[in-house]
Amino acid sequence: MNHLAMSKSATKKFDIEINQGAQFKMVILFTDCDGNPIDLSESTFSMQIKSKANDAAVIATVSAVKDADEDHKLNLTLSAAETDAIPVGAQVGPNKIPATYAYDLLWGFIEVGSGDAIQYSRPLEGLVNVSPKITGI
Helix, strand or coil, X not given: CEEEEXXXXXXXXXXXXXXXXXXXXEEEEEECCCCCECCCCCCEEEEEEXXXXXXXXXXXXXXXXXXXXCCCEEEEEECHHHHHCCCCCCEECCEECCEEEEEEEEEEEECCCCCCCEEEEEEEEEEEEEECCCCCC
């Protein structure tokens, strides 16, 4: 499981490794520039995996759920069945070729002083490397 510290100020580049057919979990902690927790209670999140950034087709939608106990913590997950459905490369000899995709995390929040207007930020983006499963059940 990965842990990252995140803020509103800049987009971080972080590549993700997913094992096809295994559950994926990642935890993100949101903090300000001084390291203080950011309350996510009024925030929304969305994360998609696509073949490339401007593709309309979505390979997978990652569950992005705010932690019930810690209001600055976001849990990102894909079930084993969801990662199993992510396509990998062609069969080459006895092995399948790993696949690489793109993702980003969209954060919706209400900025103090902006009224009720929702502001959006992309705090995280990068590549998703999917290793093909070998052993079937």
